[in-house]
Amino acid sequence: MEDNRDYFMDNYKALLIVLVVISHFLELNNKNNLFLYLLKWFIVCFHMPAFIFVSGYFSKKELSIEKLIKKLFIPYLVYEIIYYFFYTFILHRTTKLYLLKPKFSLWYLLALFVWRLITPYFKKIPHYMIVSVSLGLLIGISDMQDNFLSIPRILYFYPFFLLGTITQQVDIKKLLSKIKIKKIIPVFLIVLLISFVICPYSNKIFYGRYNYESLHQTDIEGMFVRLLCYAIGFLMIIIMMFFVKKDKTSYSYIGQRTMPVYIFHGLTYCFFKYNTTILQMVNTPIESMLLILFCLLLVKLYSSKIFFNITNYISNIHLPIFSHQR
Incomplete structure (x- = not known):
């Protein structure tokens, strides 16, 4: 039931999808003034650690490989094709259908x-959270191409997804009831x-996509900085929860329609x-x-029913290969 x-x-x-959109639109101008600079850093x-944490939170139910292919992999291929045609015929940029490079x-x-x-198999590993963080640190040493199957980012952000899968609603309620945490938030943010x-x-x-060498860091320095990034990400996931309303609001529906916003705002950004x-x-x-107002309007536009229906249709494309499987 809706209730x-x-x-x-x-x-x-x-909130997070709004920040995702704003972050992308700050990519080319965040050094133009102090406000934009701090906003981009902040x-x-x-924003991605928190967004991925929430994705993990809603991914506790295990899905079959067939459903995962239908709900995620097929849409990935479809959107890659859409982006390819958009880059080629609208933006007139030389590109190829790099399915291995999103x-x-x-x-x-x-x-x-x-x-x-x-995840169902990874959780069987002893101390899997520590293992996931270790993998996120070690991938920074690799000279793997940063966009090849997005492996560096997949490993770097995985601990946040894992955390979401083991976090229960009761855990969040207990956390938000702690008065002491609220008192230190302003100091931490400053x-x-x-x-x-x-x-x-x-x-x-x-x-999460760049190795330590490309960031002009030694391996030890890079792992220390990345560990600090993990700490900041985990803390900010908690802190930002204190600024979120608990009851239904006029914008709650946007949280149910983040996929069309995530997919289609990218086309708009690339055009600009x-x-x-x-x-x-x-x-x-x-x-x-x-x-910022323009970004809010984009979120409003792409969270509308028509775009939600488009992404919903793509994630439910009928696959004959699975038609006889339950």
């Missing part, structure tokens, strides 16, 4: 497929913002990135606010 919905998580997902340090944000669909596929200003590294340290210079020119306070 049994977890509106808290719907609201959390709505969002990047936790375009833009489509790596997330591939990652979800892999995470949901391996320290965090100050650290972003003086940080000697690029905010790409939070992306490659066909115009508008995003690079955003600088003044008014322009910065207009950009």
Whole structure:
């Protein structure tokens, strides 16, 4: 029944998808002023870890390989084809159908497929959370191409997905009831913002796709910084929960329709990135606010029924190969 919905998580997902969109649209202008710079750092340090945590939270039920292929892998292939035609005929950019190298944000669909596929088996490993973090640290040493099957990102973000799968609603309620945590949040956020200003590294340290060498770090330095990124990500997942409403709101439905927003905002962003210079020119306070407003309008547009129906249809494409299987 609708009354049994977890509106808290719907609201959390709505907040996170808004931040995902804003983060992408800040990619070309975040160095234009201090506000955009801090906003980009702030969002990047936790928005994907939190989004992936929530995905894990809603992935406790094991699905068969057939359902995973239908719900995630087939849509991944379909959206790759859509992006290929968009790049080729709308953006007029030279590209190929790199199914092994996901375009833009489509790596997330591939990652979800892999995470949901391996998690039931991975959890049988002793101390699997520690193992997952260790893999996330060690992949940074590899010289593997950062976009090949999105393996670096799949391994880096996996601990957040795992955490979501073992987190129960009662755990979150207990956490949010602790008054002491609320008192230290302002201090932590201030320290965090100050650290972003003086940080000697690029905010790409939070992306998970780049190895330590490309970030101009030694292996030991890179693993230490990445471990710090993990700590910040885990803490921010908790902290941002305190800013989310628990009851149904006018935007709760957006949390139920994050997929169309995630998929289609990328097409809009790529159009502005490659066909115009508008995003690079955003600088003044008014322009910065207009950009954020534009991102909110995009979320509103792509969470509408028509786009939700499109993604829902693609994730339920009939596969004859599975038609005789239950």
